[in-house]
Amino acid sequence: MDVRVYQGLSLEEYADIIRKAIAQHKVVLIYASCTVDYEGRGASTLGEGERIIIVKSDWAFLVHRPNGYSPVNWQPQSSIIDVYVEGGLLVLKAVRTRPHEVVTVRMSEVSLVVISSLSDKAEFIEYMSEHDIRDLLASKPELVEEGLSITSIEKPVEPGFVDLYGIDRNGRIVVIELKRVTATKEAVNQLYRYVQAVRKSIGRDVRGILVAPSITKSALELVERLGLEYKQLNLRKLRGIIEKEKQKTSKSGVSLLEFLSRR
Amino acid sequence: MDVRVYQGLSLEEYADIIRKAIAQHKVVLIYASCTVDYEGRGASTLGEGERIIIVKSDWAFLVHRPNGYSPVNWQPQSSIIDVYVEGGLLVLKAVRTRPHEVVTVRMSEVSLVVISSLSDKAEFIEYMSEHDIRDLLASKPELVEEGLSITSIEKPVEPGFVDLYGIDRNGRIVVIELKRVTATKEAVNQLYRYVQAVRKSIGRDVRGILVAPSITKSALELVERLGLEYKQLNLRKLRGIIEKEKQKTSKSGVSLLEFLSRR
DNA sequence: GGCTAAATCTCGTGC
DNA sequence: GCACGAGGTTTAGCC
Structure with missing residues (x-):
C-alpha cells in the first residue's frame, strides 16, 4: 500500500504536494484547522475548527467534523479542485458544474497530510434489497x-x-x-x-x-x-x-x- | 491540534492503541487492506481491498473506498466497537443496537493509524433551506x-x-x-x-x-x-x-x- | 419512541 | 441529459 505522510511543512509546500497529488488522482487526506463555505443549490458557512478533509481519486470531496456520520460539507464529484495560498491561508476550492456548486475550505493550520494510492478492485455485493x-x-x-x-x-x-x-x-x-x-x-x-x-x-x-x-x-x-x-x-x-x-x-x-x- | 501518527507496528500493537483511543472518544483513522461484512436491515459483503476506516469521537463509523462520495459501509452511531486480533487479522466490529446492525472489518495489513483529538466548536449555519x-x-x-x-x-x-x-x-x-x-x-x-x-x-x-x-x-x-x-x-x-x-x-x-x- | 417530511439528499436505471 | 424511485437512506421536528 502506497501511503505517504507529511508533517511540519509550510503552507506553500503543502499546497504543492496536494495540487500534484490531486492532479494524479491520488487520495488526499488533510487534518487542518479551517473554515468552510458552501454556495450552490443551498448555502452554508462554518467557522474555524479542526476537521478532516478528504479528496478521493475521482475528486469526490468531503469535509468531516470530529462527530457524526455525514460530512458537514462535500461535493459528490468535483470538476475542478483549486489549491492555492492566499492571505496566509491554504485554500481548497472544489467546484462542480452541474448543478453549479462551490465548496471553499480555508485552512489556517495544517497538521497532517496523507497522500495515498489505494488499490481496491473488490466487488461490493448487497443482498436482501x-x-x-x-x-x-x-x-x-x-x-x-x-x-x-x-x-x-x-x-x-x-x-x-x-x-x-x-x-x-x-x-x-x-x-x-x-x-x-x-x-x-x-x-x-x-x-x-x-x-x-x-x-x-x-x-x-x-x-x-x-x-x-x-x-x-x-x-x-x-x-x-x-x-x-x-x-x-x-x-x-x-x-x-x-x-x-x-x-x-x-x-x-x-x-x-x-x-x-x-x- | 493533537494528531499522532503510527506506522510499522504489529497488529496487536495497533489493536491496543486503537482500543484505547476509541475508549477515550478520540478520532481514529486507519489505512488498511481489509474485507468488510455488514448484516442488519440489509446485508453486504466486500472482498479484500485498500480502504480508509474512520471512527469518530461519537463512535460514528465509516469505511471509505478510494472512490465516491458515500462510504461503502458505515454505522451512524455505534453502541459498541470491538477491537481484537483473530487468525492473523485485526478485526474492528461496530455494533448498533436499534436497529440491530453489525459492521465487521477484517484487516490483513495496516499501513497507517492516526489518532487525534479534534476541537471543533463552530456553529454550522445553513440558509436558503x-x-x-x-x-x-x-x-x-x-x-x-x-x-x-x-x-x-x-x-x-x-x-x-x-x-x-x-x-x-x-x-x-x-x-x-x-x-x-x-x-x-x-x-x-x-x-x-x-x-x-x-x-x-x-x-x-x-x-x-x-x-x-x-x-x-x-x-x-x-x-x-x-x-x-x-x-x-x-x-x-x-x-x-x-x-x-x-x-x-x-x-x-x-x-x-x-x-x-x-x- | 413513533411518525412525517426535507435533503446541497446520493445513486442507479431507463428513456 | 432528465426523470423517477430506492435507500442499511440520515436527520430534524413534533407529538
Whole structure:
C-alpha cells in the first residue's frame, strides 16, 4: 500500500504536494484547522475548527467534523479542485458544474497530510434489497398468499411501475406494492394510485396488497379506508429461505457469492 | 491540534492503541487492506481491498473506498466497537443496537493509524433551506401572487402538513406546497392529497398551488389534470431579497450570521 | 419512541 | 441529459 505522510511543512509546500497529488488522482487526506463555505443549490458557512478533509481519486470531496456520520460539507464529484495560498491561508476550492456548486475550505493550520494510492478492485455485493425480495416473492407467491400466481414483475401502468402483478385463487387481479421497511402513508397512496389505474384500464375490480415487514398506524387506517390490504412480511423468514436456497445451490456447485449476486 | 501518527507496528500493537483511543472518544483513522461484512436491515459483503476506516469521537463509523462520495459501509452511531486480533487479522466490529446492525472489518495489513483529538466548536449555519424560503414567502406572499395573504404556516391537516395556507384576493382558500428543487409527480400528489383533505374539511372549493423553481413535464401535466396550479419560484431573486434584507439589518446592527441563522 | 417530511439528499436505471 | 424511485437512506421536528 502506497501511503505517504507529511508533517511540519509550510503552507506553500503543502499546497504543492496536494495540487500534484490531486492532479494524479491520488487520495488526499488533510487534518487542518479551517473554515468552510458552501454556495450552490443551498448555502452554508462554518467557522474555524479542526476537521478532516478528504479528496478521493475521482475528486469526490468531503469535509468531516470530529462527530457524526455525514460530512458537514462535500461535493459528490468535483470538476475542478483549486489549491492555492492566499492571505496566509491554504485554500481548497472544489467546484462542480452541474448543478453549479462551490465548496471553499480555508485552512489556517495544517497538521497532517496523507497522500495515498489505494488499490481496491473488490466487488461490493448487497443482498436482501427490495429487488431481491421482489424476485423471491415472484418465485414463491405462496409467501404472500396461498393460491396466488404472479404474471408480471415491475409491470408498467400509467403512474409508474407495479412491483408485482398477478391473479389470486378466485381469478381476481392482484396489484402488490412491496416495501422492505415500515410502510408509511406514502406507500399506501402509491399502491392506491396503481390500483385505480389498473381498475380503470381493465374495467373490473382489482385487489391491492401492501407487503411490508411493518406499517405505521395511520398508514394501516388508510389501507382500510381505501379498501386495500396489508400483508406482513417476515424478513427473518425470508432470510432463512434464502439461506436454504443457498445451501441447495452450493451443493449443486454454485458458489455463495454467485447465488447472492444473482438478480 | 493533537494528531499522532503510527506506522510499522504489529497488529496487536495497533489493536491496543486503537482500543484505547476509541475508549477515550478520540478520532481514529486507519489505512488498511481489509474485507468488510455488514448484516442488519440489509446485508453486504466486500472482498479484500485498500480502504480508509474512520471512527469518530461519537463512535460514528465509516469505511471509505478510494472512490465516491458515500462510504461503502458505515454505522451512524455505534453502541459498541470491538477491537481484537483473530487468525492473523485485526478485526474492528461496530455494533448498533436499534436497529440491530453489525459492521465487521477484517484487516490483513495496516499501513497507517492516526489518532487525534479534534476541537471543533463552530456553529454550522445553513440558509436558503425550504424552511427559510417558506418563512420568506409567508412574510412576502406577493412573491407568490398579488393579493394573497397567508394565515398559517405548516398547518396540520389529516394527511400531513400544509406548507403555507392562506386566502387569495377573491376570498378563496389557498393551499401551497413548496419545493426548493424541481417538482416531480410525488410533489403534485402530495399537494393534491392536502387540497382534497382541506376541501372535505371546510366543505368548499380550495385552490392548490405548487411553488417550485422548476417542474418536470409529466408533473405539470398532472397539475393541470388535477385542476391545480404551478407557480415558478425564482430562487436567485429570493436570494437577492435576502441580501437586501441583510444589508438593512446590518445597518440596524444585526450581523450577517445572526440574520441568516434566524428562523 | 413513533411518525412525517426535507435533503446541497446520493445513486442507479431507463428513456 | 432528465426523470423517477430506492435507500442499511440520515436527520430534524413534533407529538
